Amino acid sequence: MASNYTDEAAAAGYRAFRYDFAERALAGRVVIVAGASGGLGAATTMLLAREGARIVAGYRLNRARAEALRDAVATQTGATISLVEGDLAEPRVRAAYLDAASKLGPLEAAAIFPGDPARVAWEALDAASLRASWDANFVGPTLLAKDLGNAMEQSDAGGSLVLLGTMQAVAPFASSVNYAAPKAALVHAARILAKQFRRVRVNVVAPGATLAGMAEASVSSGKYDSFVAGGAISRFGRPEDIARAVRFFLEPGGYATGQIIVVDGGLTLRRDAG
Numbered sequence: 001m002a003s004n005y006t007d008e009a010a011a012a013g014y015r016a017f018r019y020d021f022a023e024r025a026l027a028g029r030v031v032i033v034a035g036a037s038g039g040l041g042a043a044t045t046m047l048l049a050r051e052g053a054r055i056v057a058g059y060r061l062n063r064a065r066a067e068a069l070r071d072a073v074a075t076q077t078g079a080t081i082s083l084v085e086g087d088l089a090e091p092r093v094r095a096a097y098l099d100a101a102s103k104l105g106p107l108e109a110a111a112i113f114p115g116d117p118a119r120v121a122w123e124a125l126d127a128a129s130l131r132a133s134w135d136a137n138f139v140g141p142t143l144l145a146k147d148l149g150n151a152m153e154q155s156d157a158g159g160s161l162v163l164l165g166t167m168q169a170v171a172p173f174a175s176s177v178n179y180a181a182p183k184a185a186l187v188h189a190a191r192i193l194a195k196q197f198r199r200v201r202v203n204v205v206a207p208g209a210t211l212a213g214m215a216e217a218s219v220s221s222g223k224y225d226s227f228v229a230g231g232a233i234s235r236f237g238r239p240e241d242i243a244r245a246v247r248f249f250l251e252p253g254g255y256a257t258g259q260i261i262v263v264d265g266g267l268t269l270r271r272d273a274g
């Protein structure tokens with residue numbers, strides 16, 4: 001019996017080596033980048049702007065850095081990005097993201113970068129520091145994913161959400177409880193949302209030690225040099241590595257959902273080499 005769900009015209013094309021690879025698939029699409037002014041969000045914002053996306057770029061309180069990013073995007077790409085300020089934990093801030101997007105057109109994609117390294121010495125770890133990390137690394141990003149996902153779920157076109165994890169959410173590293181455990185919960189939340197939504201894909205990009213943003217100082221200090229010297233990784237991560245992975249998931253018409261891409265140069269696999 002023939003399937004009711006095949007596309008004979010497409011299948012005929014494939015037999016003749018004709019394929020549909022969209023170029024600049026995000027051109028003209030409305031994309032929210034929360035945490036856009038950070039080390040990894042900025043690279044992603046620049047990549048999406050180069051490809052013609054219409055971008056709402058969020059930050060918490062460093063307005064000077066956000067405005068500097070807006071100026072750099074305008075200079076390098078000619079695009080104008082809309083800025084949204086404030087903490088994701090506040091409902092009015094999450095509403096401001098949706099409001100800014102609605103002025104540009106139907107929202108089709110969002111990448112949620114905010115997080116906090118939550119560095120606390122093991123001896124000092126207490127209820128307050130655990131709760132603060134939980135709020136920064138799980139509660140805010142999850143509530144924004146809920147609000148943006150609900151909005152996209154209501155449109156026929158659906159959409160794509162990307163959440164930012166960390167390699168430490170996937171593989172255990174000593175002394176990372178306060179940061180990695182809420183991030184692991186965020187990965188699980190992403191998979192649950194992917195199951196729950198019908199029209200919205202939800203995926204995670206989990207960076208390794210990257211030479212920009214919150215890890216820049218640690219990487220530059222030599223803290224992770226043993227991983228390169230020992231052969232676990234050939235180099236540290238670049239913000240462009242993360243931006244390309246995020247773009248992959250954001251592109252409309254994608255077929256992956258509930259997945260996690262660890263962009264760490266192999267560090268979680270080979271870390272014992274260092």
Ligand SMILES: NC(=O)c1ccc[n+]([C@@H]2O[C@H](COP(=O)([O-])OP(=O)(O)OC[C@H]3O[C@@H](n4cnc5c(N)ncnc54)[C@H](OP(=O)(O)O)[C@@H]3O)[C@@H](O)[C@H]2O)c1
Nearest residue numbers: 035037038039040060061062087088114115210213214215
């Ligand atoms: N960089 C790395 O090597 C690395 C490695 C593994 C995982 N990650 C993850 O990747 C994501 C991005 O990291 P990054 O290095 O780009 O971070 P970052 O440089 O510290 O930037 C964080 C961005 O998020 C904003 N932000 C922070 N808390 C917020 C909040 N509560 N509400 C709204 N905005 C908030 C910041 O705005 P303000 O500056 O105005 O506060 C900034 O735009 C994080 O989730 C991080 O855990 C990064």
